Amino acid sequence: MHYALSEFLSKGNVLKNIEIKGAHIHNLKNIDVSIPKNSLVAVTGVSGSGKSSLAFDIVFxxxxxxxxxxxxxFSPVDEEDGFESISGIGPAIAVQQNIIRQSNSRSTVGSRSGLLSMLSVLFSTEGVISCSLSGNSEERLPPAYFSYNNANGMCMTCSGKGEHYEIYMGRxxxxxxxxxxxxxxxxxxTPGLKNLLKRNFKDYLETPFSRLPDEIKADALYGHFVSSNSANNSICIARLLEGLVKKYGEDPSGIYRMRQCPDCGGFRVGEEARRVFIGGRHIGELCLMPLTELEEFLTVLPDKSRFSAFGEKLRKDILLKLSALVKARLGHLSLYRTVPSLSGGELQRLFLNDHLESGMDSIIYVLDEPTAGLHESEKDQLIESIKRLRDIGNTVIVVEHDKKSIMAADHVIDVGPGAGTEGGQIVYQGDVSGLLDCEASSTGRYLSGRSSMPGRAFKRLEPTGWQGFWLTVRQASTNNLKNVDAAFPLGCLAGVAGKSGSGKSSLVSDSLLPLLKKHFYNNFKEGLSGDSSAARLEGTEDLSGYAEVSQAPIGRNMNSTPxxxxxxxxxxxxxxASQPEAVKQGIGAGHFSFSSVGACPECGGTGREKIWLGGSFFIYNTCPACHGKRYNEQALSVRYNGKTINDVLEMTVTEAVSFFSDERSVVSTLKVLDRIGMGYIKLGQPTPTLSGGEAQRVKLAREIGRKRRGNILYVxxxxTTGLSPSDTAKLICLLDELIQKGNSVIVVEHDPAVLSVCDWIIELGPEGGQAGGHIIAAGSPKSLKENPESKTGRYLSINE
Amino acid sequence: MNKTQTNNRDYWPTKQWRSASPSSCGMDSAYLEKLDLAIRARHKNINGAIIVKNGYIVFEKYFNAFGPADTHNVASVTKSFISALIGIAIDKGYIQGVEQRVLDFFPEYPTKAGDFAKRTVTIRQLLTMTAPIASKTVGNKWEPLDRLRRQPDWVKYTLDMLGKGTSGQFQYSTAGAHLLSAILTRATGLCAREFANKHLFMPMGISEIPDCDMKSFSLDDVFGKNVTGWIKDPQGVTVGGMGLTITPRDMTRFGFLYLNKGLWEEQQVISEQWISASTAMTPNEYGYLWWLREKNGLLSYSALGSGGNVICCIPEKDLVVVFASKIVVKPRDSWELIDEYIIPSVVTD
Structure with missing residues (x-):
């Protein structure tokens, strides 16, 4: 029936389009767009072309x-709409990359998916209280007692984390x-902090610790409240150790160790909740099971016959949700698995899952690169789910660069042709075949193969294999890794491939990077290596440093700019500050900071005024004093080559490259940004508004701009997340250049275009989760293509 | 002018409070009429209000069909009574002093060798709410009281939480106040209720509080309508942080004792040093289980309980203000009554 509906619609029997007239937000050039409803629409274009402005800022x-x-x-009122008129719009839901990436370790698969709350209610209503300790009541526990995020439910010892840091006194x-x-x-x-500590305890320094009064011991170890610093704690051993953990990820001396909480045994909830059982298990046990096992457990549950109607309905709802997650290939995760520890693909599927399983129709879904982080072989399934959303009567708009997804679309809107001021126009609208023929569209040219990915100017790998140095991780066993040894050729472009959840991130982010960190930032003391894992690194003597370039957000401070x-x-x-006008007025560099003395006195440098409407409602207006320029008049009175400091903030990177062409130290890093396709971003754009991919490229530019000597390993x-094919081409050239200069690069990647030009690929697998964690292939792209074990080789294209 | 007449009261309200007209005590009755209206209009949770000036009741009103004989569950006002009892126990030598360690009173409680933080918590830290205690973890504004209610052993539960968190940081903890009640029992052999009857209530003519029979520990039994006398925990320890029921006039007697620096008739019920130490201003504006306030140069100390229960003592004006209230969520702040009507009503000292 649904198919009949879409067929009916596709014949144009019902006039149902989202009609946007005169869209002019950001760089959009007053464009008229017609988006067919009840279809799968791909919005394409190079980064910065304006496709997100169209899909997110207008439609969503x-x-x-x-x-x-x-x-x-009430929803906030903007000063002006970004368009002249819009019709045919409906309720819209968006899933955006920069929203789902987050670092809160209290957020878990269970809390995020809502399953934890559902299970809590199930335990509250249907759980059996084993021996009641108080002996005087069989009072039911409210659902909050089953949640590790609630003060009533959390284990008080670890505050619901299931593990905590402890000072290992014996060491x-x-x-x-x-x-x-x-x-x-x-x-x-650091000596500074230590001297402070020594000064505070100067009367006791020569006393054996064991003979100190308990008060002094407690104070030296844990400190006491002081209002004079941000930690609100006096300087003490625990604070020094926490600092080490923050900096290096762990305390290399092994004195401060993460331990499973002895009170809750890692189950995160308090004793009250651990005495309530369903099917003989308490909620902590269920939350540590892999989802597949949990699904099985709740399906065959022997207790279910005694459940109330409500409980039975809830059990079925939980099972529905669980099976959806398992179908989305997340069955290897547990409800307590933290969101920051998920791979990009896992995260994406977790967030999309709710929507994909929803039965609503007439909704407009705007999805930001839904296939990001997925292996080629996994994309089909996701695309099928998206098509199903469309088939039940929704409009799905995907902002995509991925070939497979674009090819699956009913309708393509290509925005461009370039980025920034050179974009903002509709280059092409229509079906996919037309896009492939469209000469003006760079997306079309790459998809049709008329433009091809650049080869490598500089291939280090001999046909016989790599004769140079290797960096080897030995006995890596984090997460699902099966005690693997992984060897990365140095001075090469090495790719790490594999299905999502196969252990790529575990190998690189959780094993290789911590080991590198340890090696380069600690004066590593002999025999004191962390005894939690036997993993070790060999071959570091041939590296002079490393740089991690992750997709984590740059920061939340709106005053931070690229x-x-x-x-x-x-x-x-x-x-x-060195301009004559500035010298005359006697104002220094600080006066050109909008977060310092240069700020507009009215808005404090934000450029807008916040008007409180009561409750938690605010509207923002352009600051009437500085008209959004963020600076005070004095700062704006100084010009350099005719531009004020605020004009510079409003410049795109490309514009700034020519504007500052005489200032070599300024322009070199900007050039890097320009070359990796970031020429369109403004110098003053707040960094929290950058997407994960953009943030990563800004980080990469900074690392390259540092111009470090020797062989630097870039990880x-x-x-390629968020990169159009033409931008991916630019990235490949940049990586190639890094290698030419004698550096090494390791990329964790799914994009066959990038993997194809790698010198070496390490492939993990064969599947995700517990069925993964092995190295199933390692070698040149060509060898992978010929390797029947490889799941990636078949997607690579080798140009000899 | 500071003429607190602590040593030459012309009568003591042991048996009976005496009343006087506001004007005879230097107060402007017009303000007190407005106070009455304000309570009726905006503070409907208040069931009883008493003002004592120079030892005489100048204002006593009951609302919502309550009367002088009705007792009220005064919630956290209870804590200030526990403070007084600890002071008396120290005065009498049952407890060495505020620096004595909490765990001295619980020798059977097992600690690990490395538990220095737990072992060094003192009575002073519990009195000033600065003990390290894990009740307020990550952003929770209130300690989970319902969780305390459900414990088979409240004292053990609280001891388990002790030692985690920042030592010296102000953290309001009802569980911590309960520990003080348990300490009192360990030190004196009497539960706090019995100790109070004997050493605090009897000298002031406050009627003896009988043992209450805790049938269960349901919400109503611990926080709600079933609370009578002074509730106790499953081990029979008088609840230290809440759960006392008392009449507004008896609340006023307790405040009056503090105004008189511990003296009542011929007896020093609590030592003057304890009262001074309990009410001396601190950066946290919290003494020994008393809330401290300084506004426009006027110092006051108050026992405050959830829902709007108040015993407020303003020594400089020789004033005790008592509000007994129904326990409501987010009551209107009763400081406005004190600041706008009561303090201005005192025209001459």
């Missing part, structure tokens, strides 16, 4: 706004004679 924002207003929820104070001074010296902290992040902002401010996590 307007759909959401109109829906909220129609149900009586810190190995014998009775060791003095407090010696104890302090065992902690691997210019400040890549380190050119200080230089630009100095340039302004990149899925750098």
């Amino acid at each position: 924002e307007e759909g959401r706004k109109q829906y909220l207003q129609s149900i009586g929820v 810190l104070v190995p014998d009775e004679d060791i003095t407090l001074l010696q104890v302090f010296d065992k902690v691997n902290a 210019a400040s992040y890549i380190g050119i902002w200080d230089k630009i401010r100095k340039i302004f 990149l996590d899925e750098p």
